[in-house]
Amino acid sequence: MVRIDPAEARPILVVPYMWIGDFVRCHSVVRLLKSRWPDRPVDVLATSLCAPLVDYMPGVRHAILWDLPRKRLALGQHAALADRLRAETYGTALIMPRTWKSALAPYLAGIPQRVGFLGEARVGLLSEIRFGERALPRMIERCASLALPRGADFPAQWPRPRLEVSPAEVRDFAIRHGLDQDGDAIALAPGAVGPSKRWPVTSYANLAADLIRRGYGIWVLGGPDEAPLAADIARGAGPRVRDLTGRDLRHAILALAAAKAAVSNDSGLLHVAAALGIPTIGIFGPTSPWHWAPLNPLAATIETPTQLGCRPCHKPTCRWGHHRCMREIGDALVREATLRAVSPSASALGSRV
Secondary structure, eight states: OOOTOOOOTTTTTEEEOOHHHHHHTTTTHHHHHHHHHHTTTTEEEOTTHHHHTTTTTTTOOOOEOOOOOOOSSHHHHHHHHHHHHHHOSSEEEEESOOOOOGGGGHHTTOSSSEEEEOTTTTTTTTTTEEGGGOOOOSSHHHHHHHHOHHHHOOOOOOOOOOOOOOHHHHHHHHHHHTTGGSSSSSEEEOOSSSSOOOOOHHHHHHHHHHHTTTOEEEEEEEGGGGGHHHHHHHHHHHEEEEEOOTTHHHHHHHHHHHEEEEEEEEEHHHHHHHHHHOOEEESSSSSOOHHOOSSSOSEEEEEESSTTOOOOOSSSSSSSSOOOHHHHHHHHHHHHHHHHHTTTTTOOEEOOO
């Protein structure tokens, strides 16, 4: 094991998971590192998809933007990335993913301390191998423990991710896109990885129609794959629904920062909204909030009131075909939680419905 001098001043590289929610979650790692070494710069490896998040993460110096292919090794691209990393003279790399290739570029770059779990038999690629990953049921423990000394006790509460957007940038974004005409608006994020994690689009449309009748604007957020969902919601709820899908992630970040509240499935945008600190309602079907909800408090965590033996399954597609864990979450349940979150008297976060 390479032991690092406490006076080490070289920068630290964080190699996070490249899903949006897990990327946000890794800001807890950054905050832990800055508490241990306030003067060491911290950089984050990022894909084009996730890179906009870095601009709003306090404590991160900059992103190392590099898009590596997911399904092939691409040795030449890893070698080129290693050249880029070598130029930064990193002293430490924390490698969150357990894959062999995620540790390759830090190894080729000669970063002296390369910390990660054994994963795919990464002996030699890592200078400090951690064990016991499978005994840590939550992603936050698996990621954040790498920022602590080996064997250290976990803190009573992990640092929460935080995204900070300046009011001026939010205001300029709203004016440029005409969103300042909508008054108080509620953002809906109807997408998720896998259909089983999606509350029915008809329920989102019903929610949108009810909120519009009460005077709220509705913004539907997501990537290009969510455009059909936005169109279905607009057909059910009317022309006051704005389709803000298909834009880059920065647009979603700024729209969420401008919104009065957000309603989201268990998806990356749920983590973004919560880290921005806006009142956020999270809808959980096949996934367990204890395992996967943001560390940031939610205005409401909504789950089906029906006891189902198949839940949580954490599967992207319902194995039984009934999708009851989402279909049996009533429209009224989400509507009332949303109205409580945006009411002037709303103060308590973290309620469970």
